[in-house]
Amino acid sequence: MFDPSKVLLSQIIVDTLSSLGITADRERVYQSIEFCPQPELGQYAFKTFIVAKQAGMNPMEFGTKLCDALKQHNQISSVAQAGPYINLILFSGEIAPLLIDDGASGDVAVITPSVPHRYMIEHSQPNTHKEMHIGHTRNSVLGDTLCRLLKHNGYSVFAQNYHGDEGAHVAKCIWYIRTFNQSPAEGQDKGTWLGQMYVDSTAKIEGATPEEAEQYKAGISAVLKGIESREGPDYAYWKETRQWSLDMFHEVYDWLDVSFDSDCCESDVSEESISVVKEYLDKGVFIRSEGAVGADLSDKKLGFCMLLKSDGNGLYATKDIALALKRFREQNPDTCVYVVDNRQSHHFKQVFATLDKMGFPQANRCYHLAYEMVETKNGAMSSRKGNIVPILGLIDELEAQARGILEERYSADWSAEEIADVAKLISRSAVRYGMIKVDPESKIVFDMESWLTFEGNTGPYLQYVFARICSLQRKSSDDEINLSSEISWSALDKTSEQQLLAHLANFNEMVDVSCTKLKPNMFASYTYDLARKFNAFYAECPINSEPDASLRQARAALVRLTQIYLGTAMDLLAIPRIERM
Secondary structure, eight states, rough: OOHHHHHHHHHHHHHHHHHHHHHOOOOHHTTTTEEEEEEOOSSEEEHHHHHHHHTOOOOHHHHHHHHHHHOTTEEEEEEEEEEEEEEEEEEEHHHHHHHHHHTTSOOOOOOOSSOOOEEEEEEEOTTSSSBHHHHHHHHHHHHHHHHHHHHHTTOOOEEEEEOOSHHEEEEEEEHHOOOOOOOOTTTTOOHHHHHHHHHHHHHHHHHHHHHHHHHHHHHHHHHHHHHTTSSHHHHHHHHHHHHHHHHHHHHHHHHHHOOOOEEGGGTTTTTHHHHHHHHHHHHSSSSTTTTEEEEGGGGOOOOEEEEEOOTSSOOHHHHHHHHHHHHHHTOOOOEEEEEEGGGGHHHHHHHHHHHHHHTOOGGGEEEEEOOOOOTTTTOOOOTTOOOOOOOHHHHHHHHHHHHHHHHHHHHHSSHHHHHHHHHHHHHHHHHHHHSSSSSSOEEEEEHHHHSSOOSSSHHHHHHHHHHHHHHHHHHOOOHHHTTTTOOOOOGGHHHHHHHHHHHHHHHHHHHHHHTTTTOHHHHHHHHHHHHHOOOOOOOOSTTTTTSSHHHHHHHHHHHHHHHHHHHHHHHHOOOOOSSOO
16 A cells, blocks of 8 residues: 555545444555546545445445445545445645655655565667667666666666677678678767668678578678687677677667666577576476477477577577576576567567476566567668667757757757757657657657657656746745645645645555556656646646735645655656756
């Protein structure tokens, strides 16, 4: 139970039921309280079905009896029956002090979990020797936001990145560069250039004659063997070029404000993965099939999970198995979450089932957070085809467009430096929020213009509302916004004030629900609704111009509470706070 106002209300209902001779479980009562769909009727709606059944009465009859009893309670401002539901409004003076306790430090306090829990979150995973594009940002932002929410929920979190740095795509890229004497231009970003070389190598191979194709295949195979041997010029160049990619990735992560506790590459577990498969083959857990080695998962209707090909080489699943064992051994997580697009769903079902077959109970605590792809207005993107939206180029374009918007609005009052700084923050919020506001199971169509607008469900809109709150704060006197002083909270009796307070109280519950369901978009929706509810309050209730001093002070204090809660929500979404706009 995370919503302090619902906790209070559930206790009131339990005590009232007790006075009627009915014993009710407070947790079940809490779960039966929801937000009223019609704000003008109340803040909360209590579903009477479960308790009515326990009392042996029909919900309508029971609702009338309970409603009459609740009307006598001095902490409740309004009680009204609506069929089997009871709509309620708590006095503002009951809710606000609970929020002050949670936000006493200037940010909403981190939850203390009843049971410690350690999460491992693997996310981002761009392959080296390819360009990092706008699609990768959905994975990165989804995983990073989940980490932030879990940490606020009081859990221990270990964030890991995992790069594909081996295989045909790498060998093909290096072969093309070395065979056709390609090199980056002076001053060119080497990671970006490397991604273009991968595209060019694909085009070269696809356009080859049969004779050329054989030559190319032999050349690529030789490069691959050189890398796998861990010695020689091809291996040295592989290490050098891989670092170019990693440097590019970290440039993007710095811009996105995404961080990891560990970076890992396929090559880090390659040798170990082969040994693991051979060990479990000897134990009789894995079998041979047509020269290959793998796990028979037919009992789980998952077929045969191949782990070693007939030539003795491993596959993606082979390395994922070894990496999982390394995590179990070194990190000992209670839950492992793999943030990977939904095209890999079957792969992870096989990996988790194989780990289970190997006797690791942690397999049942591994989850694949699958998400849909990001598309442009022209459809799906493909690194191989070269029709991606490169993230570094997009960043420059986003910031340029944001600067244009700000120059149009604020050039008379802001310096060029301030405009450039704020443009960067707005651009980041546009991308982060645009990627996180959509349910992971739904596709995203990237649209720069609509994501950068200050109106509607966007990151810049949240920043604009926060800046408005900061402006109100600057215009208020200190005694009006001191939350430790005596404040007439009961004066806040308008619907917009009551709804805003109830929404603030629901903050930690929405964090918890988002974590439990692994859907950070739910908290993004909560944050957008918080900004909208503040604007509704601001439109209805004069603050600095309010002549009644006690009411003006209470409204100014509500503005301060909203600043604390909205600011913390933006931090959890990594939407930069902007205090002037």
